[in-house]
Amino acid sequence: MKMSGITFVVYNPPQLGLSYLAVMIAPNGEVVAVPFETPAEAENHNIESAAKTTHYAPASRRE
Numbered sequence: 591m592k593m594s595g596i597t598f599v600v601y602n603p604p605q606l607g608l609s610y611l612a613v614m615i616a617p618n619g620e621v622v623a624v625p626f627e628t629p630a631e632a633e634n635h636n637i638e639s640a641a642k643t644t645h646y647a648p649a650s651r652r653e
Contacts, residue, residue: 596643598636600629612636 595617600610609625612632626632 596640598640600632600636602629612639614639 597615610632612635
């Protein structure tokens with residue numbers, strides 16, 4: 591999902607026992623990753639983050 595130039599993605603754990611990652615990648619390459627127990631929690635985090643990003647983005651940058 592892309593909003594305001596930021597890409598939001600959920601990464602599956604590379605091995606059993608690790609967390610799912612809700613990842614936000616900014617156009618400048620900055621990355622923020624937040625761990626979650628389930629993919630649904632990670633996806634909900636990204637949806638909420640995208641909504642906040644769109645809400646606060648300048649009107650000219652909203653998609």
